[in-house]
Amino acid sequence: MWGFMQAKSCVNPDYMSSQQDINAKMRAILIDWLIEVHYKFELMDETLFLTVNVIDRFLEKEVVPRKKLQLVGITALLLACKYEEVSVPVVEDLVLISDRAYTKGQILEMEKLILNTLQFNMSVPTPYVFMKRFLKAADADKQLELVSFFMLELCLVEYQMLNYRPSHLAAAAVYTAQCAINRCQQWTKVCESHSRYTGDQLLECSRMMVDFHQKAGTGKLTGVHRKYSTYKFGCAAKILPAQFMLELGGTAPPPSGAI
Structure with missing residues (x-):
């Protein structure tokens, strides 16, 4: 049972080769930053691990331009918060934490895209x-x-x-x-x-x-x-x-x- 569930949460470890504008180093920078954001917002441990899982599963399926990678990251964090947390950061907080690089509308649109791409599957063993x-x-x-x-x-x-x-x-x-x-x-x-x-x-x-x-x-x-x-x-x-x-x-x- 666990083996089947884990298979659903795992990604192709070579998925980055299908990305045209981002690479493993950029992923590392994003996740390092998200770890700090997660710490600043005092979120639960499980939220961080689900955030990273959502990012990887989405990037495995969608080609993302460099300028939208951080948008994917903060939106994945928002989704993980909605799944794991009792008190969820408001979208405006995520706009501010990303130095207004994206609008509230862009985050909500990315939220729809990620959920549809992952077929609303947020229940995965991290x-x-x-x-x-x-x-x-x-x-x-x-x-x-x-x-x-x-x-x-x-x-x-x-x-x-x-x-x-x-x-x-x-x-x-x-x-x-x-x-x-x-x-x-x-x-x-x-x-x-x-x-x-x-x-x-x-x-x-x-x-x-x-x-x-x-x-x-x-x-x-x-x-x-x-x-x-x-x-x-x-x-x-x-x-x-x-x-x-x-x-x-x-x-x-x-x-x-x-x-």
Whole structure:
């Protein structure tokens, strides 16, 4: 069942090749900005993940000119808010946050186009859905929860991570966070049972997350790092990356006993 549902939420990881005026770097800039907007509006976690999912599913089906990419982004955020939030930002707020680049009418027209293109399908399992389940399996405390979400949000900006299913990303985020906190590879039988991923299956994705973690505070796209460097998010970004995972050869160890 979950496999079928995930298939509906996934996109072709090479969809950007069909776009003529935008590329993966522009997508990254957009999502980095939306992460800051999401933080400013104090929206729920699930809203952010649904926003990115809507953007990718729409861009997979529609060729979008560069000048309308931000319009797609803020409209996707509006749609995600309507689906997930109790209190939804008014359209005028989105006009202001985009520095009046678009009018209220343009946002509402884009809203219709996105909904029609996606056939009004907003009920898709994002990595957030799996993350909550896997954190319970890991008996996570607040630190593990925040570091796991930090890892997962770093992946939102990275186009290449569309190669992984939502459940795979969520499991790898928890695995990577545990490794960073405990300074050793850790993936219990309980985690393996609930996620249906072994440590070996997660290792490649996890190593990519470690690499993102190492670079998170550098470059131009640092929205996730700044967010998770605040006390509100437990300064999760300041934990040392699990660099030993990049240096280890071979595969992950077998799962240990139940937590």
